[in-house]
Amino acid sequence: MQFVGIYHHGESWVAALVDAHLFPLAPVPQFWADPADWQDKAVTLTADANEGLVRGSVTEVPLVPASARVICVGLNYKAHAAEGSYKDQDLPPYPTLFGRWTASLSVGNVPVPVPAGEAGLDWEGEVAAYIGRRVESADESEAEEAVFGYSTFNDITSRTAQKLTSQWTLGKNGDFSGPAGPLFSRDEVGDLRDGLQVRTRVNGIEAQNGNTRDMIFSVPAIISLISQTFTLHPGDLIATGTPEGVGYARTPQWLLQPGDTVEVEIENLGTLTTPVGDATLRSRA
Numbered sequence: 001m002q003f004v005g006i007y008h009h010g011e012s013w014v015a016a017l018v019d020a021h022l023f024p025l026a027p028v029p030q031f032w033a034d035p036a037d038w039q040d041k042a043v044t045l046t047a048d049a050n051e052g053l054v055r056g057s058v059t060e061v062p063l064v065p066a067s068a069r070v071i072c073v074g075l076n077y078k079a080h081a082a083e084g085s086y087k088d089q090d091l092p093p094y095p096t097l098f099g100r101w102t103a104s105l106s107v108g109n110v111p112v113p114v115p116a117g118e119a120g121l122d123w124e125g126e127v128a129a130y131i132g133r134r135v136e137s138a139d140e141s142e143a144e145e146a147v148f149g150y151s152t153f154n155d156i157t158s159r160t161a162q163k164l165t166s167q168w169t170l171g172k173n174g175d176f177s178g179p180a181g182p183l184f185s186r187d188e189v190g191d192l193r194d195g196l197q198v199r200t201r202v203n204g205i206e207a208q209n210g211n212t213r214d215m216i217f218s219v220p221a222i223i224s225l226i227s228q229t230f231t232l233h234p235g236d237l238i239a240t241g242t243p244e245g246v247g248y249a250r251t252p253q254w255l256l257q258p259g260d261t262v263e264v265e266i267e268n269l270g271t272l273t274t275p276v277g278d279a280t281l282r283s284r285a
Contacts, residue, residue: 005063021052076241120255125200125264143223210243
């Protein structure tokens, strides 16, 4: 089953997506109060795919609640760690974690602005995992069962802002800089450790081509670690890291400019497309 966020009856709802038709299920907070139950209900509600709303007729919005924690994992693929902070060093014993605010999230086909003072933006195509049940002090087996589903994600980064200090918050929270695609339930995706191909293209040119089997830290390991310190709740999102091929690590650097289009294509999860605009687009934020 696939799910997307839509603007419906004056608020954000979660809808089931079947054959380009949308079936509104519940307002976002109500859906995440019991996502497994809503997934079961969606099977019945979507029995006739032609009865839903045409996907292009509604505005899509992020499907996580405003209260969600968005936790991102940095340097989680071996080759990407080597092209970045861990060049000629041993790999880290623990994942590098940082936070995004939900206000930075977006959806496919929504332009992301290049902030003033940035030479451009950088792409980071990755898989996002969505928490479907409360997770507290979980082992990896319990953590794995807590995953509701996955989506494409692009952790678009303002590198100048990111490099101002040793922490990354500023560079990772640009307006509309966290687009995500439809959410696929876990049963449709499988285990990331078995390997999903992750590709990023800029204006049709391949920039990244990696595989989730090369993650340093698995999704269950990441969730288990986080849950030892704070409790995760349904609707929380884990962006699991990006493979090698980011723009800032190249010589010369290759960064996204207004007019560019970046695509993140992930096996079993589809393609997420994001156009790039100039700083004037920030007036929408």
